[in-house]
Amino acid sequence: MMDRPLMISQIIEYAAGSYPEQEIVSRTPEGGLHRYNYEDAAKRSRQLANALKSLGVQAGDRIATVAWNTYRHLELYYAVSGIGAICHTINPRLPVEQFGYIVNHAKDQYIFLDLTFVPLLEKLQGLFEGVKGYVVMTDRAHMPETSLPNVMCYEELVGEQSDEMAWPEFDEHTASSLCYTSGTTGNPKGVLYSHRSTLLHAFSVLTIPGMNLGEESAVLPVVPMFHVNAWGVPYFAPMVGAKIVFPGPKLDGESLAELINNEGVTEAWGVPTVWLGLLGHMRKTEQKFTSLKRVLIGGSAAPRAMMREFQEKYGVEGLQGWGMTEMSPIGTVSMIRPKDADLPLDRQFDIKAKQGRAVFGVEMKIVNDDGQALPRDGKSFGELLVRGPAIISGYYENPEASAKAFDSEGWFRTGDVSKIDPEGYMEIVDRTKDVIKSGGEWISSIDLENEAVGHPEIAEAAVIAVHHPKWDERPLLVVVREPDSQLDKQGVIDYLSQRVAKWWLPDDVVFVDELPHGATGKLQKAKLREQFKDYSLPEVGG
Amino acid sequence: MMDRPLMISQIIEYAAGSYPEQEIVSRTPEGGLHRYNYEDAAKRSRQLANALKSLGVQAGDRIATVAWNTYRHLELYYAVSGIGAICHTINPRLPVEQFGYIVNHAKDQYIFLDLTFVPLLEKLQGLFEGVKGYVVMTDRAHMPETSLPNVMCYEELVGEQSDEMAWPEFDEHTASSLCYTSGTTGNPKGVLYSHRSTLLHAFSVLTIPGMNLGEESAVLPVVPMFHVNAWGVPYFAPMVGAKIVFPGPKLDGESLAELINNEGVTEAWGVPTVWLGLLGHMRKTEQKFTSLKRVLIGGSAAPRAMMREFQEKYGVEGLQGWGMTEMSPIGTVSMIRPKDADLPLDRQFDIKAKQGRAVFGVEMKIVNDDGQALPRDGKSFGELLVRGPAIISGYYENPEASAKAFDSEGWFRTGDVSKIDPEGYMEIVDRTKDVIKSGGEWISSIDLENEAVGHPEIAEAAVIAVHHPKWDERPLLVVVREPDSQLDKQGVIDYLSQRVAKWWLPDDVVFVDELPHGATGKLQKAKLREQFKDYSLPEVGG
Ligand SMILES: Nc1ncnc2c1ncn2[C@@H]1O[C@H](COP(=O)(O)OP(=O)(O)OP(=O)(O)O)[C@@H](O)[C@H]1O
Numbered sequence A, B: 001m002m003d004r005p006l007m008i009s010q011i012i013e014y015a016a017g018s019y020p021e022q023e024i025v026s027r028t029p030e031g032g033l034h035r036y037n038y039e040d041a042a043k044r045s046r047q048l049a050n051a052l053k054s055l056g057v058q059a060g061d062r063i064a065t066v067a068w069n070t071y072r073h074l075e076l077y078y079a080v081s082g083i084g085a086i087c088h089t090i091n092p093r094l095p096v097e098q099f100g101y102i103v104n105h106a107k108d109q110y111i112f113l114d115l116t117f118v119p120l121l122e123k124l125q126g127l128f129e130g131v132k133g134y135v136v137m138t139d140r141a142h143m144p145e146t147s148l149p150n151v152m153c154y155e156e157l158v159g160e161q162s163d164e165m166a167w168p169e170f171d172e173h174t175a176s177s178l179c180y181t182s183g184t185t186g187n188p189k190g191v192l193y194s195h196r197s198t199l200l201h202a203f204s205v206l207t208i209p210g211m212n213l214g215e216e217s218a219v220l221p222v223v224p225m226f227h228v229n230a231w232g233v234p235y236f237a238p239m240v241g242a243k244i245v246f247p248g249p250k251l252d253g254e255s256l257a258e259l260i261n262n263e264g265v266t267e268a269w270g271v272p273t274v275w276l277g278l279l280g281h282m283r284k285t286e287q288k289f290t291s292l293k294r295v296l297i298g299g300s301a302a303p304r305a306m307m308r309e310f311q312e313k314y315g316v317e318g319l320q321g322w323g324m325t326e327m328s329p330i331g332t333v334s335m336i337r338p339k340d341a342d343l344p345l346d347r348q349f350d351i352k353a354k355q356g357r358a359v360f361g362v363e364m365k366i367v368n369d370d371g372q373a374l375p376r377d378g379k380s381f382g383e384l385l386v387r388g389p390a391i392i393s394g395y396y397e398n399p400e401a402s403a404k405a406f407d408s409e410g411w412f413r414t415g416d417v418s419k420i421d422p423e424g425y426m427e428i429v430d431r432t433k434d435v436i437k438s439g440g441e442w443i444s445s446i447d448l449e450n451e452a453v454g455h456p457e458i459a460e461a462a463v464i465a466v467h468h469p470k471w472d473e474r475p476l477l478v479v480v481r482e483p484d485s486q487l488d489k490q491g492v493i494d495y496l497s498q499r500v501a502k503w504w505l506p507d508d509v510v511f512v513d514e515l516p517h518g519a520t521g522k523l524q525k526a527k528l529r530e531q532f533k534d535y536s537l538p539e540v541g542g
């Protein structure tokens, strides 16, 4: 067979050839909506590729982006990877030190940034060692006064260039993009994707039965393009001619609701936090969704209550996805199989509360502490290990982290503790670092949190282990109440008593104004443990 | 990223893990229906793999099959390729000399054959040079008396073996199966598929928007597994947990209709000839389809009348597919895009009469005689060239054929003459060898045939070029009438006059009892030209 490499540039050219008129709509940082189509996107990607070459960008160079989900970011995805350079997407919410660390660790040469981030980058640029210049992703009219050195205007850079470009072909294992993990459990670690892994991941997603994406789909990636390539949306949507709706900087409930209904969005992908905001807005304004069919909820556990609200109030199917930066990211998807479609809704939510079944291309096993495989009985749990062509073989220039991340057969250790049931549904019990070891038994901090947030007056909840002289570790529940709630400890315990085993009940409940979140919005339990390091349980300390 | 190869064995193991209970139903050569599921199929494939090893089969060895579409043939697909050997599927309808040529050319070591083909192989076995043994695909009770040397019984061979097997992993470019072209235009040429090309082809098919294959699909591959891997059905159906219904030896209308309705078939794939038979039977018995949604018609042009009958009488969508043995085989699919769904049916058939738009993974261009690319204007036509990871880079051990088959940039010459319209629909005008060159202009033999078979009294039609002193070549129409029809030349010409340009009208119409067909049921125009080599046109010769 022909030795044709899988190349990211093939995607945008295929879309331009097969679905030239299909729309890409973006809310822009300048304000307002921008519209164009796949033909335009391909042309502009070629122009941008020529511009990168004119800047001296070579194959293998790292080009950073600090940007929202917009058409310009899409162009960067295709142009940078297309010429064999590496598109390094940076999460702008990273703490300052991590931001500096990442840019220097990746040896980024140019940074492309949205208008929004000019002040941030002005503040940070002193930290960067090898950055040659900055490109503000806007037109001349919107270019700000800035102290950024060697600053350029995106539209000027691109506008001068020819839109002809014979994309180079090279080994499909060549690196195409770089993303660091969320830093939930420690310092972010770099993950380098290849052209091959990117295309195979897109194929995996598109072959999930029931996804049925096509020209009639309009996909809204709320998950940021700086977070694992927006879960692959920018790659798989063009392959099937789906419309893409980019939310730009506005991720609040009102803005999302407006975009979804105005643009006929059929599928929206994002983390639970954004859906909380969206549902809150819908509730308040008593709106309905007019086109939305499906919401993929991932990155953290999808609360049952959220899936139920989507389904029962709006007829929108909530799916759960589990994945990792290290996995490109999608590993499993939880959706109702045809045979289960007539189950009572409650049973359906039981199923969807699990993280889901492996997509084609991902193999999973759970192992005990000795590395021995555990049965898929829905009861045994242990660390989850995975294998597949879109899963890392090591972290980017990080031998220490890499050394710990694989078993002797080369399977990747996810750091998640889980069960797998006989139907193949994987269920996250906890992170290996967060599970509470109480008297030799394990308590899932996640399960406890999920039950707690089911209480109507609890806005957010976190469970961490605190030291206990007899049981070694016991759960402490930290709660953020809904505004105006007077809920107290006893009320929480009473509520939980009806829902969890007695020995799972938290030994104490503490109310706080907010919980620490990382750059992708996840609870940072390491920080929380730090905050509570001097805490001692009432009946022990008092 | 992990260097995980794409392996065919991953497909059957994924299906066994994710869709263990999904059914595979086969009509068997012994008679009756056989049912089992993906879990069984994977187990038996592992047993068969162990059996092959016990026979001494090594990686790279060619193992031939002469078999209908059944579960045992499926097991051979997975077991042979799974251990790194090459599954050579042979078309039992090949002329004797070609059959012998192919077995020796491929150096087949063992031949697995259905009961049906015992007499055939007994007759042919003297021709084979290196075949070590024969395995009759049946159980002991059905084993025939046979003169085949070193003959074994499939069920005995398999039944003894363990169903445990750690499939080996190796380079994904390794050859997995071998199929010879139909021999429509000359001697069949060998095409060697790889694990990589097989999986990428399956991905391409599954990502066609609107295919929507999944657990609720039941796919009937009427196209034989000895003809380009039944167009990939045995590979892509398990990936999405679709039910497979194998028709075994019974491809007549009555048997197919029964199977389709009894087994809830939703999609059926095959060449126009089988659909003629099926539609004929439905018409006669005034039945309806109770589950069938879609029919993929390919391998030869899908007649408009056929698509119309499926649609208007039965509400079944007829899709056209174009492909080649050399392309794994699917290149294009013609289906109605959502934007065109409200067009009048006639316009929709105009669209579906074209061969279709390229699937992701196939690039197309049309070129003139100098190899220069022609515009996609729906008018210009020239030879169609293709490129992609599931397209051959050369014929199997056939340097002469290989030398002619590629342009200087490595594109494969399809031997088809076609147009591409601005929407990307490719339309076959003719084969380069069959097009009629009349006074410097080209007449499409296929277009003429399609118009001719639109006549209710014409069962089949073929157009070939015959020599003309002035125009160089002129079309001769050879017709098979429907039973009892009295249609004459004038009737045919009158009918065509209203449908084609005057200078396209055949110079003569000849009635015959049957037309020569090749091993995949296609018209063999080379043979027909041979039959008519002494023919001279009436107004010229007469
Ligand atoms: N649907 C889900 N349910 C529960 N947990 C999930 C889900 N999806 C993702 N996760 C969690 O998110 C993790 C992957 O997140 P990501 O790659 O963004 O970085 P992180 O693991 O949060 O950060 P770091 O690896 O830097 O500590 C998974 O390992 C899992 O713990």
Ligand SMILES: Nc1ncnc2c1ncn2[C@@H]1O[C@H](COP(=O)(O)OP(=O)(O)OP(=O)(O)O)[C@@H](O)[C@H]1O
Pocket: B181, B182, B183, B184, B185, B186, B187, B188, B189, B297, B298, B299, B300, B301, B302, B320, B321, B322, B323, B324, B325, B326, B355, B414, B415, B416, B428, B431, B520, B522
């Ligand atoms: N939908 C279709 N419409 C018209 N022609 C088709 C269609 N599908 C396939 N074909 C024809 O079939 C050819 C591929 O067939 P296949 O690979 O089975 O062998 P063949 O070309 O018939 O035989 P050989 O190459 O040995 O002469 C294509 O090149 C094309 O001419």
Ligand SMILES: [Mg+2]
Pocket: A181, A182, A324, A415
């Ligand atoms: Mg992690």
Ligand SMILES: [Mg+2]
Pocket: B181, B182, B185, B324, B415
């Ligand atoms: Mg051919």
